[in-house]
Amino acid sequence: MKGVFVVGAGPAGMFAARRLALAGYEVCVFNRDIRPGGLAQYGIYPLKTKMKSGLRKQFEQALALPNVHYFGHVQIGESYDLSLAELESFRPAAILFASGAQGAKKLGLQGENAYGVYAAKDYVYHYNQLESHVSRDFSTHRHIAVVGVGNVAIDVARWLLEDKPAKHTQSVVIVARRGPLDVKFDAKEIEHVEPYISRRELVTELERVRARCARVGQDAAPDTVIAKHFPHLDEVGSEPAVPRLRFRFLSSPKAFVPNREGRVQLLILADNELVQNADGSVAARATDEQAVLDVDTVLFAIGDRHDPGIGLPMGPEGFAVKPAEQPDAASYEVWDPAEGRVHPGQFVMGWARRASTGLAGLARHDGEAGAERALGYLSTVADPGTMSVEQIHERIAAKGIRVVDKEELGLLARAEERRGQVDAPNSFHLIEEGAILQAIDEERALEALEVSAGGAT
Numbered sequence: 023m024k025g026v027f028v029v030g031a032g033p034a035g036m037f038a039a040r041r042l043a044l045a046g047y048e049v050c051v052f053n054r055d056i057r058p059g060g061l062a063q064y065g066i067y068p069l070k071t072k073m074k075s076g077l078r079k080q081f082e083q084a085l086a087l088p089n090v091h092y093f094g095h096v097q098i099g100e101s102y103d104l105s106l107a108e109l110e111s112f113r114p115a116a117i118l119f120a121s122g123a124q125g126a127k128k129l130g131l132q133g134e135n136a137y138g139v140y141a142a143k144d145y146v147y148h149y150n151q152l153e154s155h156v157s158r159d160f161s162t163h164r165h166i167a168v169v170g171v172g173n174v175a176i177d178v179a180r181w182l183l184e185d186k187p188a189k190h191t192q193s194v195v196i197v198a199r200r201g202p203l204d205v206k207f208d209a210k211e212i213e214h215v216e217p218y219i220s221r222r223e224l225v226t227e228l229e230r231v232r233a234r235c236a237r238v239g240q241d242a243a244p245d246t247v248i249a250k251h252f253p254h255l256d257e258v259g260s261e262p263a264v265p266r267l268r269f270r271f272l273s274s275p276k277a278f279v280p281n282r283e284g285r286v287q288l289l290i291l292a293d294n295e296l297v298q299n300a301d302g303s304v305a306a307r308a309t310d311e312q313a314v315l316d317v318d319t320v321l322f323a324i325g326d327r328h329d330p331g332i333g334l335p336m337g338p339e340g341f342a343v344k345p346a347e348q349p350d351a352a353s354y355e356v357w358d359p360a361e362g363r364v365h366p367g368q369f370v371m372g373w374a375r376r377a378s379t380g381l382a383g384l385a386r387h388d389g390e391a392g393a394e395r396a397l398g399y400l401s402t403v404a405d406p407g408t409m410s411v412e413q414i415h416e417r418i419a420a421k422g423i424r425v426v427d428k429e430e431l432g433l434l435a436r437a438e439e440r441r442g443q444v445d446a447p448n449s450f451h452l453i454e455e456g457a458i459l460q461a462i463d464e465e466r467a468l469e470a471l472e473v474s475a476g477g478a479t
Contacts, residue, residue: 023048025408026400027114029098029332032060033077033382034372034389035120040084041393042118047400049090050114050414052104054097056153056426056434056458057450058085060122061373062382064152065143067177068185068449077382085428091411094426096418099331103423106333112409112417116367116396119334119341119356120389123326123377133278137285138163142170142178142323149181151453163318164192167289169275170323171198172206178321180214183265194218195268195315197289200306201235201296202228202247202271209253216254218267224252231271238296238304270315272296274308278320289315325378334370335359340377341370354392367403369396424459433465434458 028039031053039049062077097103126141140160147155166182168175175196182191225244235242248255272294279288293311296304328340335342335358344355344364356368371392372385418425441451452458
């Protein structure tokens with residue numbers, strides 16, 4: 023069997039697997055989580071139901087292909103369920119890594135490990151009910167700071183303002199390292215939280231940083247910024263909804279001060295100035311001026327990083343890829359910087375190639391493009407005699423790892439159907455790992471009873 027392995031079952035991984043399977047290869051998909059979907063299931067805002075449902079159907083179609091085999095609940099990495107060397111021992115013709123960027127960026131600040139300080143991505147996994155995060159403590163209290171000004175920051179703020187935490191949320195402040203003209207969120211995303219923004223308070227904040235922006239040629243006049251980035255903000259005189267959402271521009275976290283219980287109670291900020299680089303770009307630089315925010319929760323939405331625990335060679339931007347032959351060319355081949363050579367048959371795609379870049383549509387395109395690159399390689403190599411699916415299952419089971427395969431995903435779906443409709447859109451009744459695995463076992467036992475009863479009649 024000339025088999026190809028795909029690590030990760032998000033959009034990049036699933037669409038890569040589909041492309042490889044349609045080309046005639048036996049494809050084994052290894053996924054850390056029980057259910058497929060990755061960020062498409064656990065990273066998209068819960069109310070974006072049309073997008074989630076559409077992607078689910080496409081993943082189901084890919085898994086329905088007879089030469090796509092699923093190994094859920096198996097995490098690949100040197101200190102995880104199955105090391106990279108063990109994976110290679112199954113003799114795949116190629117391995118495609120679509121494992122995303124599971125690490126979170128940290129700043130190495132004093133008090134950073136206090137209770138109540140979280141990576142936004144982990145918090146998103148929690149409220150989207152990923153089995154590995156649902157029972158962890160991601161409690162939010164009354165006064166919350168979100169560090170970052172991208173779509174993830176706005177999604178998190180929206181959840182805090184509108185949904186379950188909103189009953190005790192009193193204020194959310196978005197902390198931006200740079201100025202108001204450098205925000206990264208989309209107009210469609212900010213529209214959801216504009217009702218919580220006071221135009222008067224935003225104008226005051228824009229006036230506070232206006233002169234510093236002007237020094238580098240940026241027009242941060244309130245009318246200019248609001249028209250460009252807050253197009254639906256109510257006119258002066260209207261009262262925003264409660265709780266309030268505020269912005270703090272040109273500010274960088276400097277330290278966290280915990281209370282006696284170890285939970286964060288103060289966020290110390292450095293005031294920044296904008297400086298012009300030699301190439302014309304603008305950067306933020308901390309000054310000696312400081313500000314202090316009273317907070318009890320801080321969420322970092324400043325991007326993700328690749329997980330070195332997987333065992334792939336690392337470069338300055340994450341997993342190392344072959345240097346591009348042309349400036350704008352995308353490179354998918356894994357590269358060893360120390361040895362200056364390609365790792366034959368190893369490819370990265372999606373966020374595993376470029377962390378925190380694009381949404382599901384871009385991940386799909388990148389997965390398919392990476393699969394095309396892999397197909398070119400596969401056409402040049404001999405069949406390595408990849409282990410059969412049954413042999414791989416046996417080898418993994420011998421390590422005491424519980425694999426969830428396609429059949430068991432079907433049993434899980436049936437267990438969900440028995441429980442009826444769920445309250446939250448695109449969610450599940452069964453969200454904790456133990457409950458999921460128990461439900462699968464119960465469905466298998468029921469299935470056996472039904473078969474037995476059918477045979478008896």
